[in-house]
Amino acid sequence: MAIEQELTVAVMGATGTGKSTFVNLASGSNFQVGEGLKSCTPVVQISEPFVLSGRRMRLIDTPGFDDTTKSDSEVLRMIADFLADSYRQNKKLSGIIYMHRISDTRMTGVSKRNFGMFRSLCGEKTLRNVLLVTNMWGEVQQSVGEARERELATDDILFKPVLDKGAHMVRNMHTVQSAHEILQRFVDNPPEALAIQKEIVDEGRAVNNTTAGVDLRKDMDLEIEEAKRKQEEELRRVREAMEAEARAQEKRRVEEMERARREMEEKMRRAQEAHAREMARQAEERQRQEKARIELERVRQQQLEAQRRVEEEQKRLRVEMERKAQQEAAERARLLEQIRRQQRRARHSGGGDCIIC
Ligand SMILES: Nc1nc2c(ncn2[C@@H]2O[C@H](COP(=O)(O)OP(=O)(O)OP(=O)(O)O)[C@@H](O)[C@H]2O)c(=O)[nH]1
Numbered sequence: 001m002a003i004e005q006e007l008t009v010a011v012m013g014a015t016g017t018g019k020s021t022f023v024n025l026a027s028g029s030n031f032q033v034g035e036g037l038k039s040c041t042p043v044v045q046i047s048e049p050f051v052l053s054g055r056r057m058r059l060i061d062t063p064g065f066d067d068t069t070k071s072d073s074e075v076l077r078m079i080a081d082f083l084a085d086s087y088r089q090n091k092k093l094s095g096i097i098y099m100h101r102i103s104d105t106r107m108t109g110v111s112k113r114n115f116g117m118f119r120s121l122c123g124e125k126t127l128r129n130v131l132l133v134t135n136m137w138g139e140v141q142q143s144v145g146e147a148r149e150r151e152l153a154t155d156d157i158l159f160k161p162v163l164d165k166g167a168h169m170v171r172n173m174h175t176v177q178s179a180h181e182i183l184q185r186f187v188d189n190p191p192e193a194l195a196i197q198k199e200i201v202d203e204g205r206a207v208n209n210t211t212a213g214v215d216l217r218k219d220m221d222l223e224i225e226e227a228k229r230k231q232e233e234e235l236r237r238v239r240e241a242m243e244a245e246a247r248a249q250e251k252r253r254v255e256e257m258e259r260a261r262r263e264m265e266e267k268m269r270r271a272q273e274a275h276a277r278e279m280a281r282q283a284e285e286r287q288r289q290e291k292a293r294i295e296l297e298r299v300r301q302q303q304l305e306a307q308r309r310v311e312e313e314q315k316r317l318r319v320e321m322e323r324k325a326q327q328e329a330a331e332r333a334r335l336l337e338q339i340r341r342q343q344r345r346a347r348h349s350g351g352g353d354c355i356i357c
């Protein structure tokens with residue numbers, strides 16, 4: 001009896017989409033499953049064999065292309081080397097799973113690049129062995145998930161071109177049974193070599209020159225271009241911001257100088273006004289002092305005049321008094337003489353007392 005060859009199914013997809021979880025569920029393996037934000041599976045790993053519908057099967061768990069710790073070219077090289085080795089040992093893939101989270105709100109650039117790399121690895125001819133598996137249905141409302149599923153199936157830049165060429169889209173309900181039902185679909189598939197296996201082993205191309213390698217380079221070139229464009233844009237923005245800041249600073253400086261000049265002028269104007277007021281005040285003061293001096297002089301003259309009059313009066317009075325005194329003395333002398341003469345006469349004529357002695 002011919003020994004049936006072991007079936008091999010590869011599980012690919014972006015990091016964190018649940019590849020290792022699916023492999024563990026389906027095969028009973030115990031590969032590490034990511035809990036944090038970092039990528040978890042660092043290498044291509046193959047599960048323990050398990051039996052499905054009487055066939056031995058192994059699953060190949062792969063790292064995602066947007067791995068947080070490895071570059072896309074490292075990831076491509078790892079997957080390409082593994083697949084090329086398997087092909088050299090005449091092991092072809094019965095199926096390829098591309099895992100996609102239905103809970104993702106949109107297909108980002110990273111998801112599209114992952115899917116693009118997946119397509120380049122597979123080539124066109126093996127697409128009938130491809131299952132696009134959506135998971136994490138428990139994380140999204142059923143109606144929302146179904147709407148996204150429809151969009152994925154009908155949009156030309158999403159899964160439609162692959163579905164049109166023979167791939168199918170199925171749901172993974174995060175159970176062993178669901179995983180096995182999915183894998184069941186590969187059991188009767190004729191195993192096919194992927195494009196990259198043929199390119200490396202049959203055509204002798206280096207990984208870099210395979211379709212996936214060239215596409216990755218193009219992607220990376222585009223990414224570098226985009227990064228350069230963004231950097232230039234950022235530089236332009238920073239330069240413009242700096243120029244605007246410099247202009248604003250210059251404007252502030254000119255305004256500041258203008259303000260200082262106006263303040264200075266205002267101060268000078270006030271100082272000039274104060275000086276003029278002071279000059280006027282001093283002139284007024286001088287006028288007032290001059291008036292006071294003239295008044296003083298007038299008063300002094302008046303005083304001198306009065307003094308002079310007083311002195312004159314005093315002199316006149318003195319003269320008058322002296323004259324009167326002389327008159328009185330003369331009168332007294334005359335009277336005295338008169339009395340003496342009368343006394344003498346009286347003595348000569350009979351006596352009596354002298355009224356003066
Ligand atoms: N709710 C839900 N969570 C899931 C499902 N599948 C995987 N997960 C969770 O998603 C996270 C990532 O799962 P992994 O299996 O490590 O994903 P991976 O694709 O192998 O990730 P890498 O190895 O980094 O590429 C883990 O926390 C899982 O428990 C699913 O179907 N439903």
Ligand SMILES: [Mg+2]
Pocket residue numbers: 019020021032033034040041061062
């Ligand atoms: Mg993993």
